[in-house]
Amino acid sequence: MKVNSDLLAERRKAAVSSNVLTPLLYGPKLMKVFEQLKPLLDDPLVDTQDVWVMNNQQRYLRACERAERLVRLIRKYGWADKPEILRGVQIFQGDDFFLNLHFVMFVPTIEALAGDDQRQKWLPLAKDFRIIGTYSQTELGHGSNVAGLETTADLDLQTDEWVLNTPTLESTKWWPGGLGKSCTHCILMARLRIKGNDYGVHPFMLQVRDLENHKTLPGIMLMHIGQKLGYNGMDNGGMQLKGARIPRTSLLMRFYSVDKQGNYSVRGNLKLIYGTMTFTRQAIIAAGSMHLARAVVIATRYSAVRRQFSMSIATQPAGTVITNRPQEVQILDYTSQQYLLFPLLASTIGFMFAGHMVHRKYEQFQREAAEGNIKRLEEVHAITSSLKASITMVVVEGIECCRRICGGHGYLLSAGLPIHLANYLPQITYEGDFVVLSIQAGRSLMKAVQLRENGVTPYDLEKSSTRYVYEFDPSVELKAPEDDAIDLNNPEFQLKAFQQRSNVLIQKTFMKLAAAMGENDNNLVISMDTVKVEFTRLAHAHSHACVLKAFHDRLRQVQKENAAAYKIMKDLCDIYAIYWMHESFGEFVATKVLAPDHDDILMSTLKNLFKSIRPQAIAITDAFNFSDDFLNSVLGRYDGRIYEAIVDAASREPLNDKDVTDGYYRSIQYILHPERKATSSKL
Amino acid sequence: MKVNSDLLAERRKAAVSSNVLTPLLYGPKLMKVFEQLKPLLDDPLVDTQDVWVMNNQQRYLRACERAERLVRLIRKYGWADKPEILRGVQIFQGDDFFLNLHFVMFVPTIEALAGDDQRQKWLPLAKDFRIIGTYSQTELGHGSNVAGLETTADLDLQTDEWVLNTPTLESTKWWPGGLGKSCTHCILMARLRIKGNDYGVHPFMLQVRDLENHKTLPGIMLMHIGQKLGYNGMDNGGMQLKGARIPRTSLLMRFYSVDKQGNYSVRGNLKLIYGTMTFTRQAIIAAGSMHLARAVVIATRYSAVRRQFSMSIATQPAGTVITNRPQEVQILDYTSQQYLLFPLLASTIGFMFAGHMVHRKYEQFQREAAEGNIKRLEEVHAITSSLKASITMVVVEGIECCRRICGGHGYLLSAGLPIHLANYLPQITYEGDFVVLSIQAGRSLMKAVQLRENGVTPYDLEKSSTRYVYEFDPSVELKAPEDDAIDLNNPEFQLKAFQQRSNVLIQKTFMKLAAAMGENDNNLVISMDTVKVEFTRLAHAHSHACVLKAFHDRLRQVQKENAAAYKIMKDLCDIYAIYWMHESFGEFVATKVLAPDHDDILMSTLKNLFKSIRPQAIAITDAFNFSDDFLNSVLGRYDGRIYEAIVDAASREPLNDKDVTDGYYRSIQYILHPERKATSSKL
């Protein structure tokens, strides 16, 4: 394989070889996952070049083929019971399709909310794909406000069945992934009603298609909701229910029960239900870094291969004979390109470590919860909602940034970035819209302040990610530091900076909220609305403080393992910290972390760090170990042969099958030769 | 037509009827254009619902049909000679297709660069669509760096012809719109060579397809470059040239001439060529507000119809019978939604007025240039590059913001926003990548400082958009104002604020650049690289200062015309100014326009303004007068009947033709029933 000489040179000059970096990035647990995932990583299903030329129907068909192939791998290697492997599968399976929901929502909901008997009945079927399920909550009229759902499940005491209805157009179920054409079952969220009493929204198991012939069952109308901006391997579905019936025992009964006589009761601690909601969020957080990395790898490699303009003064007066055409510069050498790219690289790695941290926290919470201790819930809730809202936003904007800094070619589907962006975009919306989730994060942080004011020390403060909130003393007057107290590359300074910014914002918001409560008869909902913008800032502030802490914690370990790698990681951590200070400079100044004149020192420190990380950039991106099939990008290839690849991809475009297309025969010729025919318009 | 009751109520409560606002928004000139455009606006070609379900090939075919229909309208109404009508056509023609390039690049380039004889020969053909042309500059290897293009045109003295070649893979022409399958001609940018001497890149007229049968001509290989993220009605093309021949007189000869003997000469002022480059940029600037408006109208209407959550405290303990389900709130009432939406509405209107201003400036420049006076060039260059770089970025991010604040439904193609976003995205790249253009803007502003330092007063200072730069005195020491000097709603305060922020940034960058020159042997190219990030900020800062000025200028006129409308426009202008101060608070503090503690007053003033503009929001969006066909959005309909429209759009998805799809027969059944057949994978 002939590799582009710029990339070769980049790889040679790196201080550390990429395969030394890989395990430091991923950590032992993920390394083992990748090891086990090898059969998938090497499988043709990972390669999605086909998506470049497909239409919606073809793409769905292809997704079905991928699903079948994936299930064969899962059966062969026994992955169905290994959640960490399945998480990896989601990232590397090539395209999104209905099985995602089966893994991420259907099976976990059964595990969390079904009673013991129900679990024993459904889980083996689901894990062997004898049934394929999705999660059916959102309706045309209600998404974020789950309590407002209108689908009804009425208990028919005569037949011991639930009668299901979507009584209004707005209550049509809308969006469940795989519900349109693929899934046989779903968890249905519907209002549980007995004898006219409405007990609110509850989870039911609903079979929607015949297992023999896949036909839609009576009383159910299913439809595909149509094309979306991306994510079109997935058949998101719509569903109307007109008196469909399911057995009483279809209610998921771990926390609720309804007997034959229609007696309704609640059992156990309902708060645990919120615990399971954090499951998907932590998975989204953990995956975020991989999605951003994918884009960063493409843009970095392209920037090392792409040359544009020269740095020597070569402009000759127009109209003269050109005698000198100097070598052009790798665009990766431009400070503006570095400013757009390296902070994303740094964020990727920060998010990676933060993802590991949140995952450990979640596991710990699960272990404790299994023993009846859910004291960590509030903290887990605060960190997962903050990080989910904040990280998905940075990733979305980061992928798009990577796309645009590839110039025109970044707009080609074959560049990989457009499809990746389009597929990733809804992650800021589903599993908690970014604003709605920020409100939850903000509310959680408000509670922490309240507890602090009441002198309460939360559970396991030592290890809590909100510890800095509890340790903050709002009565101490803050003053922006003098110039000589600025120590940007010092981890302690950095962490203190991010925590102070977050604390002061939290405190100010708390005061505003308190004032609003006074003005609004203590109506919390109305009062909270007045600080929602502030809440979205808090979510980011808390998130960055947590990510930075995770970065530092990991750095200390790396320092023991490899000095050269440590230097690289430390630079990246500094870039992360200083870039985000610079980006949110207004907040850092307003919270007295920095003074108005410190703008310049941030920028100059950042530029120095870029110089330092520049020679390592390709090695770092190589360290992610992404295959060309996975990257699926003519610009991000390991061999850097971008121009051949661009042309090769274009040659597959079906419109290239003919020189003179139907468009000419049907229309263009009558533009050029209006006399040929008085065409009647086809529109 | 039954209109959604929320929208009805909104329309009733507005202080001014939307049709009073319309002419104030657009101004008399545009109003006349719309009047004339009526046959197009009412034409079915504007409606692009078809795009929701199409694949690339169908979309191209449809684009050809649209093109034919459009040409029939243009011929019928004699629009070919009316550039202002054609600019309107581009926005309302439904989809993008090859004629865009014909109008925006091909004809204007002939007008600007062809000699008199050539113009007489080509313009009538082009304006009657007997030839259809595009602009063929970018190559696989070179986009921004035009001087680096590699395509060659060698003069063959024997035959008096140019021999055209793309000697390398990288010199393959790539991207020209319509070159793949549609255009018969193009302006070819190629290195002019005579007797081995390279005179650099020059424009040539090249016929690429046979006018009789549309076949590609000898020595030319054309291809479609494949699917893109959006903009797929356009067949962007690739072209390789292998010894194709064109007459010597194909060189566009207004500024250059080559005689039979191969004598090359330059005539006239080459700087005029740069003048014409600003033509397309000002057109992009002028169109930006319309593109943003389109998204804002959709998101605002949806936000007025969509209700989610209630503002009264209604949470009842889980497991109890629900007795109270209060009315939910229009999401437009949430401060967070307002914070994301209203500043975009305000920016739309600011950009509209700025677009008019730039257009007038451009026309003035053209008039003067026709008389040999190009003294306004530098200013026109600075303002068009700043505004193009800055406005397209705000518009891109604004469209995506509008999409995401529509929640899940914003991700449906039928929401209109995804397609609109995808089509608009490349505007940050073509006609000057956002960074490359910022560099030009920055450089221009550096020149202004240099002139000021040299005591030079530029041409027509009084009316110059850089006047504030020339009037700035860097020796005056700046101090952030006391609280009582903050007067946010005062136009003078606002303008001073934006100009000071811009001036201080410009000055600081100038100093940094000077220092870098010292460190880099006065190598301007290397030195400039060290301040490119600063240049991107300057472009935004200058742009906002110019937009705000245009907003104020227009406001003064509106004030005379209609008091109620003035109040609305003034609120919007204040929102524009204060929101962007708040967004870039760090810069305003660093440049001593504001003090660190002024964060809060910005936010509270903004929230008050939102309250004031809230009841007018729908009337303002109605005032843009966009038809449902143009908006092409199930969420943005005038009648607000969103849910019916969403379902109706989905019913057209071809995958809904069958209940059980091919995906089941080919794949899913073997997942559910592995025993049915040992499938061989189709992948």
Ligand SMILES: Cc1cc2nc3c(=O)[nH]c(=O)nc-3n(C[C@H](O)[C@H](O)[C@H](O)COP(=O)(O)OP(=O)(O)OC[C@H]3O[C@@H](n4cnc5c(N)ncnc54)[C@H](O)[C@@H]3O)c2cc1C
């Ligand atoms: C690709 C995709 C896949 C999906 N898959 C599934 C699935 O498998 N199963 C399923 O059940 N659902 C699914 N969904 C639906 C998804 O969960 C919802 O779209 C999501 O919860 C957001 O809800 P919404 O669309 O109703 O937005 P809305 O709640 O209507 O939000 C619209 C706007 O209002 C704002 N807003 C709402 N409430 C408030 C408030 N109280 N204060 C301030 N602002 C507010 C939001 O911030 C947003 O800007 C999917 C959606 C997408 C896009």
Ligand SMILES: Cc1cc2nc3c(=O)[nH]c(=O)nc-3n(C[C@H](O)[C@H](O)[C@H](O)COP(=O)(O)OP(=O)(O)OC[C@H]3O[C@@H](n4cnc5c(N)ncnc54)[C@H](O)[C@@H]3O)c2cc1C
């Ligand atoms: C949809 C679409 C339609 C188009 N239509 C046409 C057409 O009709 N005719 C035609 O000829 N072309 C067309 N183009 C091409 C377009 O003009 C180029 O893509 C554009 O000029 C950018 O150039 P590039 O792609 O080479 O980017 P590059 O110049 O390669 O830029 C890549 C990256 O490098 C950075 N960079 C480059 N130079 C510098 C520098 N000196 N300093 C710092 N950073 C730098 C850029 O900021 C960018 O981030 C089209 C492109 C698109 C996407």
